[in-house]
Amino acid sequence: MSVAIAGGGPGGLLLGYLLARAGIEVTVLEARSDFDRDFRGDSLHPYTLELLDRLGLAEDLLALDHFKARSFRFHTPDGVYRAADYDRLRTPFGYIALMPQVRFLDFLAERASELPSFTLRTNAKVTWLLEDDGVVAGVRHRGGELTASVVVGADGRFSTVRRLAGLEARPLGATTDLLWFRLPRSPGDPPDADLDLYFGRDAYIGVLGGVRDWQVGYSVEKGSYPALRERGVEPIRAFVRERVPWLADRAHLLTDFSQTTLLSVDISRVDRWHRPGLLLLGDAAHVISPVGGNGILMAIQDAVAAANRLVPAFRRGGVTPADLAGVQADRIRAIERVQADQVRVERRAAAARARGRGTAPPKLLKYLFAVPAVRIRGARGNAYGPFPPQLDESLLSS
Numbered sequence: 001m002s003v004a005i006a007g008g009g010p011g012g013l014l015l016g017y018l019l020a021r022a023g024i025e026v027t028v029l030e031a032r033s034d035f036d037r038d039f040r041g042d043s044l045h046p047y048t049l050e051l052l053d054r055l056g057l058a059e060d061l062l063a064l065d066h067f068k069a070r071s072f073r074f075h076t077p078d079g080v081y082r083a084a085d086y087d088r089l090r091t092p093f094g095y096i097a098l099m100p101q102v103r104f105l106d107f108l109a110e111r112a113s114e115l116p117s118f119t120l121r122t123n124a125k126v127t128w129l130l131e132d133d134g135v136v137a138g139v140r141h142r143g144g145e146l147t148a149s150v151v152v153g154a155d156g157r158f159s160t161v162r163r164l165a166g167l168e169a170r171p172l173g174a175t176t177d178l179l180w181f182r183l184p185r186s187p188g189d190p191p192d193a194d195l196d197l198y199f200g201r202d203a204y205i206g207v208l209g210g211v212r213d214w215q216v217g218y219s220v221e222k223g224s225y226p227a228l229r230e231r232g233v234e235p236i237r238a239f240v241r242e243r244v245p246w247l248a249d250r251a252h253l254l255t256d257f258s259q260t261t262l263l264s265v266d267i268s269r270v271d272r273w274h275r276p277g278l279l280l281l282g283d284a285a286h287v288i289s290p291v292g293g294n295g296i297l298m299a300i301q302d303a304v305a306a307a308n309r310l311v312p313a314f315r316r317g318g319v320t321p322a323d324l325a326g327v328q329a330d331r332i333r334a335i336e337r338v339q340a341d342q343v344r345v346e347r348r349a350a351a352a353r354a355r356g357r358g359t360a361p362p363k364l365l366k367y368l369f370a371v372p373a374v375r376i377r378g379a380r381g382n383a384y385g386p387f388p389p390q391l392d393e394s395l396l397s398s
Helices: 010-021 047-054 102-112 160-166 224-233 234-243 245-253 296-318 321-354 364-368 372-384
Strands: 003-006 025-029 067-069 071-076 079-085 096-098 118-121 126-131 135-141 142-149 150-153 169-171 176-184 195-199 202-208 213-223 261-263 269-270 276-280
Touching: 003 010, 003 135, 010 025, 010 102, 010 118, 010 126, 025 071, 067 202, 071 372, 079 372, 126 160, 126 296, 135 150, 160 276, 176 195, 176 245, 176 296, 202 234, 213 234, 224 234, 234 245, 234 321, 234 364, 269 321, 276 321, 296 321
Parallel strands: 003 025, 003 150, 025 118, 071 195, 150 276
Antiparallel strands: 067 096, 071 079, 126 135, 135 142, 169 269, 176 213, 176 261, 195 202, 202 213
């Protein structure tokens, strides 16, 4: 009995690691030659760090370069206020670790490859599903064929496995895209700059801390990117100079759109994440908006839920359709909650633009966030997500 996982992202690699720790033969098929992509999610939440700590991985992971974001702030025309205090949580990891995703994935792949039942194949894009009387029984990929008792599609928002399986993602409503670029860090930058949103009248900027630079995300109304590109980068530089004054001395370093990456924001979900012999996880099953930075968290939690179901099933003799359906049942409430919150934010932003109002959140939040308990509650909600699954660590002994 074996598992083939398409996609070497956080969810796919973590599930591969957990299954291999349980002694199950698992092969992760990564379409590219490596994991290096620019402006992939970099946020490792306290839930993820606690999980890795229980697996004996956190100390070595956190020895790699990373930035500890201990708070989340809104910068509005009415003032600056903290929306979340991660350092007030009851955890050894009172922060979000911002680490280039390639470093995290390389680390997971290295540790998983130390396990005898784990195999990673790169340049192995899945091109077809092998089926036996309606049951998915493996994959064809660039390089050969691989039979498996279960195929897991963890190959992202544009999932090939999802398309081949005939499972369609239903859009839920996204009205904003993000244009990402980098500006260098300077010794004089604010020491408390962590995760910050700077609101203007028609746009906002998200600034994420890093060890050597800042990731800057400029909001773009869906459909408006061609017009923005026609105007050139000066309006973006002007916005940075006006709304993020401590970055004004570096705004001129953005000289061309070739330095940017457009992230088309999507919020969508597949109604059924499984077929006999096949399971979808992470963005392949449900695309999470980057707002809140919890896409990695949701994929990690999907992997935990899948391991909790698949390992006992294999030990009983085989995975049934009910086992696969059980993974979705364990996760659907959390995903629906997160996506519903994101859709509400998107609709409010669209309504504000339609009325010619600014992008800043309601003034009432300024007074709510003045209450420490509210900031702690907000941090906890983002740090762990709704209904976080707990790994059954007893399953890891083969």
